[in-house]
Amino acid sequence: MKEYNVLQYGAAGDGATNDAFAIQHAIDDCAKNGGGTVVLQSGHTFYSDSVRLRKNVELHIQKGAVLKATSELDGYIRPNKLINDPATAPIGNPVTGKPSFVFIYGYEADGCCISGGGTIDANGHAFVQRKDRYYVTGDFYPRPTAIYIEKSNNITFKDFTVVDAPFWTLHPAGCNDVLIDRIRILNDLDVANSDGIDPDHCSNVRILGCHITCADDCICLKTSRGNSEYGPTQNVVIDGCTLVSTSAAIKIGTEGVGDFKNITVSNCAISRSNRGISIQIRDGGNVENVSYSNITIETRRFCPDWWGTAEPITITAFDRDENTKCGHIKNIRFFNVTAKGENGVLIYGSPDNPVEDVLFENCRIELSKSSKWPCGMYDLRPCLEWGVEKYANSAFFIRNARDITVMKTKTRWGELCDDYAHAIDAADTQKLELLRFDGAAAFEELEDIKLQNVTLCES
Numbered sequence: 001m002k003e004y005n006v007l008q009y010g011a012a013g014d015g016a017t018n019d020a021f022a023i024q025h026a027i028d029d030c031a032k033n034g035g036g037t038v039v040l041q042s043g044h045t046f047y048s049d050s051v052r053l054r055k056n057v058e059l060h061i062q063k064g065a066v067l068k069a070t071s072e073l074d075g076y077i078r079p080n081k082l083i084n085d086p087a088t089a090p091i092g093n094p095v096t097g098k099p100s101f102v103f104i105y106g107y108e109a110d111g112c113c114i115s116g117g118g119t120i121d122a123n124g125h126a127f128v129q130r131k132d133r134y135y136v137t138g139d140f141y142p143r144p145t146a147i148y149i150e151k152s153n154n155i156t157f158k159d160f161t162v163v164d165a166p167f168w169t170l171h172p173a174g175c176n177d178v179l180i181d182r183i184r185i186l187n188d189l190d191v192a193n194s195d196g197i198d199p200d201h202c203s204n205v206r207i208l209g210c211h212i213t214c215a216d217d218c219i220c221l222k223t224s225r226g227n228s229e230y231g232p233t234q235n236v237v238i239d240g241c242t243l244v245s246t247s248a249a250i251k252i253g254t255e256g257v258g259d260f261k262n263i264t265v266s267n268c269a270i271s272r273s274n275r276g277i278s279i280q281i282r283d284g285g286n287v288e289n290v291s292y293s294n295i296t297i298e299t300r301r302f303c304p305d306w307w308g309t310a311e312p313i314t315i316t317a318f319d320r321d322e323n324t325k326c327g328h329i330k331n332i333r334f335f336n337v338t339a340k341g342e343n344g345v346l347i348y349g350s351p352d353n354p355v356e357d358v359l360f361e362n363c364r365i366e367l368s369k370s371s372k373w374p375c376g377m378y379d380l381r382p383c384l385e386w387g388v389e390k391y392a393n394s395a396f397f398i399r400n401a402r403d404i405t406v407m408k409t410k411t412r413w414g415e416l417c418d419d420y421a422h423a424i425d426a427a428d429t430q431k432l433e434l435l436r437f438d439g440a441a442a443f444e445e446l447e448d449i450k451l452q453n454v455t456l457c458e459s
Contacts, residue, residue, distance in 0.1 A: 368414025376419025
């Protein structure tokens with residue numbers, strides 16, 4: 001495969017000169033000749049405006065090389081402007097649309113690839129400002145996405161590092177056959193919306209062996225309104241990842257106008273996160289056939305600026321607003337999940353749309369107070385009726401659900417909080433089945449299992 005050296009195209013690689021023209025020229029020549037590898041050489045920092053990947057082009061950032069994004073907003077590609085009407089493409093459109101600004105962009109770029117042991121510096125701190133000691137945001141929204149690849153098949157991202165993203169880091173949309181293998185995403189834990197990986201209306205996705213530290217969600221499956229011309233997010237495998245997040249480490253939703261199905265998550269370690277695993281359905285998309293296995297979760301409460309109150313597992317289905325009817329969640333499985341944190345499992349549906357058919361088998365849930373922030377609450381945002389609601393924390397808190405099975409599972413208590421309560425607190429639930437369940441209340445005067453308007457299955 002032919003290699004294209006960006007230094008030979010005039011790139012300075014000195015960290016100050018804008019090398020976008022040279023890099024893009026090399027990419028375009030590579031594509032015109034049927035594909036190959038564009039190489040950014042070790043020992044250089046390539047400061048650059050946006051670049052556009054092409055079909056069958058591999059952008060190879062060698063170990064010791066840095067590709068650094070420009071701090072000038074005018075240097076970014078605007079996908080809305082390219083794909084839609086240039087006169088009406090907005091700046092700072094809602095997050096449900098296509099990205100407003102992108103550093104590395106690809107459209108109909110089948111077979112494209114980003115690889116190498118080098119680093120993409122997304123230069124996020126050029127676009128944010130501190131709100132308080134725990135939280136950094138910007139004065140326009142959304143800020144630049146680091147990597148956005150749309151309507152492209154057979155694409156690969158492997159063996160590189162991204163740092164300091166100002167917004168979402170890696171966002172494939174409308175793509176089929178996506179391999180994300182052993183990449184590192186190292187974003188600051190106080191930069192709002194700096195998601196790690198956001199597959200959006202994508203099929204046949206493999207996310208393998210990645211390490212992600214970021215504010216907001218580490219891995220978030222989406223079916224956004226802005227890309228609703230594409231199909232469901234389906235056939236997704238997430239395996240062997242280590243994750244730290246100020247929101248959810250692994251999440252489905254909340255942007256979900258399309259369906260999510262056939263998703264397998266295994267062998268992951270989640271630590272120091274505000275939430276562990278989250279399924280949040282607020283739009284019309286449905287979720288079914290999701291399996292989580294061999295996962296460890298550690299949660300702690302971050303400041304109230306972030307969604308979540310240290311729930312290790314959250315499954316919720318609420319209408320986003322009075323004009324939006326949310327989809328249905330069913331057939332969710334948890335096997336061999338060990339969770340320790342400041343809160344317990346939350347399952348909360350709607351009276352006319354219960355969460356359905358959820359199994360916990362060989363799981364262990366321990367609540368232990370560890371942060372300075374208050375406990376005794378659950379975060380139900382975003383939705384029409386509720387926000388952060390005051391409830392005593394139980395190992396399992398279940399509302400408006402059906403066919404829930406808790407099997408060979410233990411609940412325990414560590415460092416106690418006054419707002420800790422029951423092993424199971426369930427209400428308005430049909431067919432709750434407890435098989436070889438082992439759990440007690442946090443305090444002797446409380447019921448171990450509190451049930452209200454619950455139909456139990458015979459064990």
